Amino acid sequence: MGLDEHITGRTLAKVEVFHPRAIRRHLLGAGDFVGRLSGREVVAMSRRGKYLWFELSEGLALLAHLGMSGQLLIQPDGAPDEKHLRVRFRFDDDGPELRFVDQRTFGGFLIDDLVTVDGTALPAAVAHIARDPMDPKFDAAGTVRALRRKRTELKRALLDQTLVSGIGNIYADEALWRARLHWSRATERLSAAKANEVLTAATDVMREALDQGGTSFDALYVNVNGQSGYFDRALAVYGQEGLPCGRCGTAIRREPFMNRSSYFCPRCQRRS
């Protein structure tokens, strides 16, 4: 059972904020945050890219982003507090509580108005976020065109959440490897066919990760590190520096990229 089935239809009661950074994007502060949630029913749950939100009554939403280490956990009443417990949500049925646990405090919540963009209701704060490839209304051809209109490095474009959402550093490296493209390839020099190929590869990677429980959307499949078994077993290049490429055997390389890393096969993914 996922988060949706655990939460939808229940009414929030006491909410406790243990770390201010967890609600730093809720500008009205902790008092307003907990006050507006108490007594409200969660009527639906939605997701776009790396954001998820609980739809509340009266056109409001509780918007969440997990950052890089955040977890949403369903825990029985009275279970010991986690070391990095940031927010606790209790419900009026005294059933299991929802907990936000986040070591690095990059994640957090805000209460926001729902607005309608292109026929879809979503929190105003994520109105600029593009549809992700799992979205039934995702426009693959339009995304290929938009990608090729950009004038930047390919990986930067893949990470641009206003172009296509849901792709992060790990999935980008995996998609680039599958499409045999170097991360620094200029977007304006990319054929429509290759642009489509790398986007399709990113979609495949995300879908496979979902199938293997590799996302934080399902609270029950996140381990203590916010990771899943998928990360360790199925990655072709990410974190594999020095190991042989699964296609050609060449040692995987790591290069600095935006204060982090890009992993790639120097033979399969030639810098052009």
Added chain:
DNA sequence: TAATGGTCCTGTTTGC
């Protein structure tokens, strides 16, 4: 120590 990653913010560059 330096590395980790998603987003926000700021400063720079580009294009009309």
Added chain:
DNA sequence: TGCAAACAGGACCATT
């Protein structure tokens, strides 16, 4: 020449 949009890169965090 002036302006807006696009782009690049650093800051933010805790932990190992």
